[in-house]
Amino acid sequence: MIQNNANAQPVPNLALEVRDLRVSIARTNVDIVKSVSFSLAPGEILGLVGESGSGKTTVGLSALGYCRKGLAISGGSIIIDGQDVLSLSPRQRQKVRGRLVSLIPQDPGTALNPILRIGTQLAECFDHRSSVTEQMLMELLRLVKLPESSGFLRAYPHQLSGGQQQRVGIAMAFANRPRVIVMDEPTTGLDVTTQSHVLDTIRGLCREHSVAAIYVSHDLAVVGALCDRIAVMYSGQIVEHGSASQLLSNPAHPYTRALIHAVPDLDRDSAVSGIPGSAPEPTRRTIGCAFAPRCESAEQRCRTLTPPTKELNGGHYVNCIRAGEIRKVEPSVRSIQVEAFSDRQVALEVSNLEAFHGASRILKGLSFTIHRGSCVALVGESGSGKTTTARCLAGLHGNQSGRIIFDGEVVAPHASQRSASARQRIQYIFQNPYASLNPRKTIGQSVAMAVEQFEPMSVVETRKRVLAALDEVSLPSGFADRYPQQLSGGQRQRVAIARALIVKPKLLICDEVTSALDVSVQAVVVELLEQLQRDHDLAMLFVTHNLAVASNIAQHVAVMQNGSIVEFGKVEDVLRTPVASETQRLLRDTPRFSFAML
Missing domain, CATH: 3.40.50.300 (P-loop containing nucleotide triphosphate hydrolases)
Structure with missing residues (x-):
């Protein structure tokens, strides 16, 4: 009202x-x-x-x-x-x-005190802290469906998953009703x-x-x-x-x-x-x-x-x-373009890829291919192995086995062991546009550093390449002299894309590149990546937890669970007629407009 x-x-x-x-x-x-x-x-x-x-x-x-x-x-x-x-x-x-009135913040990881146990932080939320009993704390845990145990109350925030941390934040907000x-x-x-x-x-x-x-x-x-x-x-x-x-x-x-x-x-x-x-x-x-x-x-x-x-x-x-x-006029929309690209040359072939953190096996025999000009979306819940897979392909995770064949050649597991040509042709765009750019360097300097590593050239020629790269991601030339803090999140992510594109890669690895962006900016970035994929015949691995985003950019989708690919296929087949129970569960949990209108 x-x-x-x-x-x-x-x-x-x-x-x-x-x-x-x-x-x-x-x-x-x-x-x-x-x-x-x-x-x-x-x-x-x-x-x-x-x-x-x-x-x-x-x-x-x-x-x-x-x-x-x-x-x-x-x-x-x-x-x-x-x-x-x-x-x-x-x-x-x-x-x-x-x-x-109370607040549930956006990032529970920064809202919780890292040096205090969960039970201590929950107890501090009550008006009368001295009279808080363990039974009252257990009741709070029950309310938010967290483990009702003394062990959980003794845990520190870093020992909890993101979802558990957020539930603790909810419990703290509801403590005093x-x-x-x-x-x-x-x-x-x-x-x-x-x-x-x-x-x-x-x-x-x-x-x-x-x-x-x-x-x-x-x-x-x-x-x-x-x-x-x-x-x-x-x-x-x-x-x-x-x-x-x-x-x-x-x-x-x-x-x-x-x-x-x-x-x-x-x-x-x-x-x-x-x-x-x-x-x-x-x-x-x-x-x-x-x-x-x-x-x-x-x-x-x-x-x-x-x-x-x-x-x-x-x-x-x-x-x-x-x-x-x-309200009487239907807005103009474009249809999702679905092409399989199976007749094109294979850009990347992954065979029996495994990765380890110490003695723990994180990835369990992954095998898939990506064709030129096509995009494979890697989806799954947190901890399923999506980002580890992306880092393996980019040579950022050394403890791995299996074969990665790119452009017909086997590439070494670690980036430091790869040729300059292989490093140049495989580029990685990180999730957080706020952390991936050096705040002390101008946008032009950050983008130029990428090309300077592989193609030494004059200052004038470098500047021309930088401005051309910015133009390709629809950023004005004046942005070259700005610093990251002067740009919005969407603009920073475009800079990160320009930095990857300036070296003319053949494989672009996008790790949750839209998750920190507004939906309107996310849509612009997705449209941009689609256009760049077509213009440059790019092969793309798009890591995301958002199946709806995957349906807009990918031709194939791989669903991961516990370090394995449990379903792989054309995006329209996997999302409309899922076979794996994990895919069905992810689809069930994805928010949709139709649910709100029932």
């Missing part, structure tokens, strides 16, 4: 009311978030979605009476259980966090099975204990599978708000429609489509609709008139002056 009157009296039986919230850059009148209003009933889950910079995390953190350094909550009210959190002093706000939970992308980076279990846990706890929740995410498919209602944010404002079924089955705002088509979904035959351009910086927002510069349906009036909030039907609100017209 949207509340538009900032002076209205508190509505009884609501867990949370946010009224005309404003968050600004400190000591300025520049709004990061402007006029955001909504409310939540006990047990209700609201999905807050949008691209990076849309303001969704800022709104979520504001519910705790908190904002990032350099920002200030400059207006509005946040009423939880009848109490305005923003009217409290900083000391009083600290006291209500955990009791009235708060009225409201704020969840900041709590399943990003988790495989689909672990994600499904975590979402089930959150859904069950909210219903059972009547806890209202704000789920901050960029993934509409995940939000649709979990949430009762969805609010779509763009440029610091809510542009569409309604029930999950309303919003996903009949979106009214062009931005919502574009977001939906950027999300890969196994139930759709259309390929993902990125959103051109980017949202304006807070200091450069102008009058009119903020989305107009990126909107295919924008007219002149969209650029001069501020769109009012309209109620379409039954609590479905939208801020778009053309909403009624646009």
Whole structure:
């Protein structure tokens, strides 16, 4: 429910009311978030979605009476259980966090103290720590479906899997039975099975204990599978708000429609489509609709008139002056191109590949091929051996056996033993675009280092190659003189792709390269990789835990479990008529839009 009157009296039986919230850059009148209003009933889950910079995390953190350094909550009210959190002093706000409202952070690995045992950290969450008993801690473990044992309470965070760490974070948030939970992308980076279990846990706890929740995410498919209602944010404002079924089955705002088509979904035959351009910086927002510069349906009036909030039907609100017209027009989509490429020359042949960590066998006799111009997606849950396989092919995991034949030649297990030509023709793109670039080097220097290793040339020629590589990934030449911290995550990942492409590889190994990106940026990167694959006849290994992404980029898919390939075949065969029980389970756990609309 949207509340538009900032002076209205508190509505009884609501867990949370946010009224005309404003968050600004400190000591300025520049709004990061402007006029955001909504409310939540006990047990209700609201999905807050949008691209990076849309303001969704800022709104979520504001519910705790908190904002990032350099920002200030400059207006509005946040009423939880009848109490305005923003009217409290900083000391009083600290006291209500955990009791009235609590947070489940994005990365449990950094949120948990690495030197404290799990039991100690759980006990610290209770208001009265001195009276916490082991039985109370066991009850918390039971709530989130963790092992109810003294051994688990004595464990340290590094001894737990990512899914277990996230469940501990959930247990800590629910310890004092708060009225409201704020969840900041709590399943990003988790495989689909672990994600499904975590979402089930959150859904069950909210219903059972009547806890209202704000789920901050960029993934509409995940939000649709979990949430009762969805609010779509763009440029610091809510542009569409309604029930999950309303919003996903009949979106009214062009931005919502574009977001939906950027999300890969196994139930759709259309390929993902990125959103051109980017949202304006807070200091450069102008009058009119903020989305107009990126909107295919924008007219002149969209650029001069501020769109009012309209109620379409039954609590479905939208801020778009053309909403009624646009809903009647089907957006243009492209079909997923499925080609087997089995008639092309084999680029890579892997035979009986095994890998070890000490005495433990991690990979167990893998065999598969990749043809020129084709992509094989390697999918499976965390710990199945996907990244180890990729590292073996790149020569980054020395303790291995078996044969890797590339371009008809056997390549050595370790990169240091391979010829310069083999290292040049096999390139690796890492998962994290924030960690794979040297922050002290410009983008141009980072990209140039790759080509300098294999093809010494003049400074002028190197610069030309760098600019050509940036142009190929749709980055302007001016980016060559910027530093990584001046770029967004999607832009950094494009730089990483340019760095790999500049040496003209024949095999590109992509290790979860889209998992840290917004869905709109992810779609752009997938489209880019598809185009580069066609233009350069590249063979590609695409490691991912997201089967829907795999269906958009790969021609073949290999499903891994416990270090073995349990199913391999054409992507349409494996994903539509799976044989292996592991594939069936992964497909079952993958979030889909159709689930939200049942």
